[in-house]
Amino acid sequence: MSAPVTTSRAEDAATAGERRRRRRPGRQKGIAGNALWFWIFVGPFVLGLLVFSYLPIIWSLVLSFFEAYNTATPSKFVGLQNYIDMLKDHNFLSSLGTFTIFAVFIVPLTFILSLALALLVNQVKIARAFFRSVFFLPTACSYVVASLIWRLSIFNGVRFGLANTILGWFGIDNIAWLSTVSPPWYWLPIVTVRLWLQLGFYMILFIAGLQRISPTLYEAAYVDGAKPGWQVFRYITLPQLRATSIAVLILNLIAAYQAFDEFYNLIGNVNYARPPLVYLYGISLGSIQDLGHGSAGALILAVIIMIVTLLQARIFGFGKAGD
Amino acid sequence: MPAHVPNAGLTRRDLLKRTGGLAALAAFTAACGGNTGRPSSGGGSGGSKVNLSQWYHQYGETGTQQAATKYAKAYTDANVSVQWTPGDYGTKLSSGLLSNKGPDVFESQLNIGMVKSNQVVALDDIMADVKDDFQPGDLATNTVDGKIYGIRMIVDPQVIYYKKSLLDKAGIKPPETIDDLISAAKELTTNKVKGLFVGNDGGLALGGPALWSSGGTYLTDDHKPGFTGARAAQAFGKLHELYASKSILLGSPTDWTDPSAINQGLAAMQWIGMWAVPGMQKALGDDLGVFAFPALDAQGKPAVYSGGWTQFVSAKSANVDAAKKFVKWLWIDQSADQEDWCLNYGFHIPPRKSLAAKASKLQSGVAAETVKLTADYGHTDNPAWTPKMGTAFTDLLTNVIKKGADPAAEISKAEKTVNTELSRLFG
Secondary structure (H helix, E strand, O other): OHHHHHHHHHHHHHHHHHHHHHHOOOOOOOHHHHHHHHHHHHHHHHHHHHHHHHHHHHHHHHHOOEEOEOOOOOOEEOOOHHHHHHHHOHHHHHHHHHHHHHHHHHHHHHHHHHHHHHHHHHHOOOOHHHHHHHHHHHHHOOHHHHHHHHHHHHOOOOOOOHHHHHHHHOOOOOOOOOOOOOOOOOHHHHHHHHHHHHHHHHHHHHHHHHHHOOHHHHHHHHHOOOOOOHHHHHHHHHHHOHHHHHHHHHHHHHHHHOOOHHHHHHOOOOOOOOOHHHHHHHHHOOOOOEHHHHHHHHHHHHHHHHHHHHHHHHHHOOOOOOO | OOOOOOOOOOOHHHHHHHHHHHHHHHHHHHHHHOOOOOOOOOOOOOOOOEEEEEEEEOOOOOOHHHHHHHHHHHOOOEEEEEEEEOOOHHHHHHHHOOOOOOOOEEEEOOOHHHHHOOOEOOOHHHHOOOHHHEOHHHHHOOEEOOEEOOEEEEEEEEEEEEOHHHHHHHOOOOOOEHHHHHHHHHHHOOOOOEEEEOOOOOOHHHHHHHHHHOOOOOEOOOOOEOOOOHHHHHHHHHHHHHHHOOOEOOOOOOOOOOOHHHHOOOEEEEEEEHHHHHHHHHHHOOOOEEEOEOEOOOOOOOEEEEEEEEEEEEOOOOOHHHHHHHHHHHHHHOHHHHHHHHHOOOOOEOOEHHHHHHOHHHOOHHHHHHHHHHHHHEEOOOOOOOHHHHHHHHHHHHHHHOOOOOHHHHHHHHHHHHHHHHHHHHO
């Protein structure tokens, strides 16, 4: 089946080439010309990727085998010692624990809430574009700005903070949201700021998924006597959203691994709630300037993210034919 | 549509325009990348003046940036450009010092790592004549292996300021022991005002003073951990007691370095530096008193953290000699500028004895009391205490103060890290 198609395309290409040559006599635009344009367009981005992504990764790999305090051009080779130190470092391990707690909150919450939001917005009959934009708008806000608003206005610990004002109406004492470790109230601002910022984005993904579901499926379900509501959602909508759901989960988990801004700006580099990136930033780029251990930690983290993503893709079957 | 129609909507002219735009963008970004805040050319002795870049963190008081620029402009032997850095100065400086694109002259605090990795140059030659005019502590904090690496610019004592009227009303005397402080904080707490503000982190800034008040030190003179005794553990435990007393202010919109909390009546007492005295006097008038961090108990001593900023010359500078000359001019010869810097914006103690003696603004009221407390109970940083040790110490404090962990167990954890660092540095 596929062979004739290839042939016909090749023929197509050949005849089109003929036409072009006939139209523009004397102008030969062969493979060399195409390659030139390819590099003109792609070149700057490839260069950027090389210089700003691959080179630092390679350099980081080099640094991870050296003792590199206050220098990016170290001379003392230490082999795997930095890796061993990092794997024994209880702060690094506990930062992985912090991330796990964060992911346990944020991934399911984002998934359920953005799906719910998508279903609601998709069913709205009037001003649908308006609602879609309203919920999507926070995505455009920076994490740093949102964190500052959360820290200074909504969740500050004094009586004139928004959250404490509301609690005050019910006669509840002020809560120092970001400074209280038992109970760990700081999770509330940390989780809510990310929800506010990213729900809209995942909602849009789900809406796109919902709009791809053929209405005939719902009609058929109706004819077969499926009750609208839960039954239709469970047996039609959710299975049809499988590809979108998996994408949302994977993107969400990777985004959670990369958590930095809201932690750094809301509570700073504190040992009871710092995700891996905040800890590694503190070691290598903060005052400590220990680039060797920092690089080793970053590479360990990269390997963990890779393994988890691959596992997740394997379990959910992401990228399988038909998705 | 067949796949091979090349960019149907794009004419050759369009393409040229767009690639031209791309090239312009590339040139623009390249130019941006080159802007490091450092003057464009480095060397140059033949007639033209040398360019120097001087880095400051952002001082909170108005007028400081203009003053820094004014001093730099007045220097005639080189073109000095001032880079004023809001936000995370430490991180920016650290990366600046990794390459020769960083500052020639900068302010910071010395730690031995800067000397070991050859980031700063020794300034003994320019300090030789005026060494005796500096307080011994301010020299010691900038000395490694007998060489002086920095010139103290300002001394910033950190103590507890309080609203006299509130303590008088409650019939409380300034606390003499940590227990007094805890009970005073409790008594002064109402549903509107908290007793004490020591920072939104729950009092990490008090770790050093509490240690000193118990008779301990960060490191002993022979480079051993000095924070491991039972009395130190007791002092850290007291900080937890203070935190758990529900009488300290947490979650304030500004942190302890800013006087807003005490000025706005959010707390009755606040741990803060003398730099904020003008700001507090403006808001509170004479209703302001001061005391040092109180002694742990009868065997302890009150403690004042004598912090501050120091001027250094980067070893990676292309013009080390010119940079040293400028630093000597500004921070040794120009005593009028030094006085202006120390006294006309925030209050700082001039590190030069000769200047401190004539600083009339520091000779009355709480400022004079703070100066006296600093002379009696001041402690400066030990340059052998590296940031990595500092982080281990902060983790210890966080676990003890906020989580109520066992101080002795946390001390031995921090001790391990500190010992690893010490053996890396001193063998």
